[in-house]
Amino acid sequence: MTLDLFDKFDSILNDFNSLPDGGANPFTVSMEKVLSPTTAIINGQETILAGTNNYMGMTFNEECMTAAKNAVTELGTGTTGSRVLNGTYNTHKQLEDTLKDFYGCAHAIVFSTGYQANLGVIATVAGSKDYVVIDADSHASIYDGCAMGNATVVRFKHNDPENLDKRLARIRRTDPEAGILVVLEGVYSMLGDQAPLKELTKISKDHKAYVLVDEAHSIGVFGETGRGVAQAQGVEDEVDFIVGTFSKSVGTIGGYCVSNHPKFEALRLVCRPYMFTASLPPSVVASATKALELIANSNLRSKLLDNSMKLNKGLADAGFDMGTTGESPIAAIKVPAQDLAIAFWGEMIKEGVYVNLALPPATPNGLNLMRCSLSAAHSFAQIDFMLEKFILVGKRLGLI
Template sequence: MTVDLFEKFDATLNNFRQLPEGESNPFTVSMEKILSPTEAIINGRKTILAGTNNYMGMTFNEEAVAAAQDALLTQGTGTTGSRVLNGTYNSHKALEEELKKFYGTEHAMVFSTGYQANLGIIATLAGPKDYILIDADSHASIYDGCAMGNATVIRFAHNDPENLDKRLTRLRKSDPEAGVLVVVEGVYSMLGDQAPLKELAAVSKKHNAYILVDEAHSIGVFGATGRGVAQAQGVEDQIDFIVGTFSKSVGTIGGYCVSNHPKFEVLRLVCRPYMFTASLPPSVVASATKALQIIANTNLREKLLANSMRLNKGLAKIGFNMGTTGESPIAAIIVPDMHQAIAFWGEMIKEGVYVNLALPPATPNNYNLMRCSLSAAHTNEQIDYMLEKFELVGRKLGILSDKALETV
């Protein structure tokens, strides 16, 4: 008898079949027409986008769009090759130069996605004889990079330098000469909390370990010129590798790693996710280059964080159990039950607000989350409309108690 290779997915399939059909299913939603960084037509109605990670609103930036259009007309739709073959154009090198200028580093390496950047750098740096210590709440791309490299993986408690110190102390007693890489994120995507990079970097250096920071959700958002949490906390000189993505604040797709390590360039010859995938299309490269230049010289960060505080404080005042504080562009409501969370998402989309539904095991502490990610392009009126609909749906589903509402 042939074993069904899909049998291991039966539980997931059964859960999917229990979801509501039609427009209330969060996993089949489609953007029919994008109107702006903050609005789209979904299910035939105008909908506010409150879950796109378009932090700087760069997807419709006129200069970035014009740069992409020009590259499309002059260089074509794609490279049809990897960076180590025919897929390196002058524009790819120019983008890497822009990254080096943006971060003030000696080296920069561009990947076709942010996922591949983590996958490639982590798997290549730490092999079977090495150790990786990762924050327990790390992104899937970090876990997959660890698995691909076959290093020994040790998890430490989320945002806990003391716990990291204990684990590194134990490791160094058993294997004092081992190669060690500590991997953390600047901002964690589900709840938007920042890493205490100053303390984590100090612990890493104390134990002679390299440290890599994934700034995917913090580039453009934090720091004097938008370089992320490491810049904001004044510890860039203590960080060995910074990984990031173009798919959030930069408004397109792609990933990168920057570093000052003198041997960094050898990674181009040994990093499989870099070597064996097609390079980014010229239009994407051009828009990313232009967006980085804009982000470095913009004051949109203040508007973005003001928007986030408005939404976070508003939701907390209404009476929701918040998983976020407003110190990042993310606002997340903790919903007690998975079925309530799914129903919540469905009611919000009917009310013209698109948010992210985040469920275990992809969430910290197995939370069921209604997760918003705001943009500097959102208006106060749009945020107030979101708050109105969140309260309406929260009351309808019985998530907000009458007592909580009376205190608003």
């Protein structure tokens, strides 16, 4: 019998099909109507959104929406081409200029998604004679960028400067002239922990390595002007490439990389995820440009972190086993078993709170997580409501 190409997915399908009948499915939930950055109608019920990564609440910002509407009217719905063909409009160049101003960098390149930004830069910059050294808890896009490229990949223990030093020293002993790219994240998405960038970048530079920092979950959130953890820890001058996304704090879709490397523009000629993907539509470009301008002068960062501290403290005080501390907009409850985590998610949605269900292999160390990502647009009253429902369901399921 010929092997079915889908047989290898049977165990995953079996797990999916074993989910409880009735109610919303955590992996196929549909928002029937989005009312605001923090509320939506799900299963006919108004629901607080506690898992959208909409950190600055920009999805309903009036200035961003007006910019997007005007762009559709003036330039249409899409470019129908890649950046190296017909897909570069003046507005794409303006967005890249806005990024250069935002970061104070000489170069900026915009991708159609944040995933493609990591995929393209990592796979292109590090060649067959080079090394990519990554944190063990790196995002899937970083791992996939490594898989797409030809460099030798080396992992180090999560947020462990000493282990990074050992890995780099071993590479240098073996191959003193090798090119090395160390890839870090400002904030790690599942548990919301910050990287010790000051220590990690120093070690990297001591071994003559280049440093790339993915600020996807930290742009807008940290730093005096919202540039991320590298700005907050004062190490921007030691970072060679900063990658980010527009799909979180910026409130739309797309990705980018900024750099001061004098040969950076070569990426436009050799980076396949940039060259062979249709460019961002004018409406997205316009709203992203406006959002970046607003974020640079925003006073929302302190409100966002106040919200995070309030939720994390409330959950910890209630007795939940927390994977987070409130140092980022992410709050994650550790749940001892997968079926219990799925049940937890289902009960929370019934109670009017949408939370991300995060399961292995997407999570570090095999954790089952109920993961919140807060917004500056959440009110304290909404966070009190979340806490009330978390405690209610936690007691109902015997977790607290």
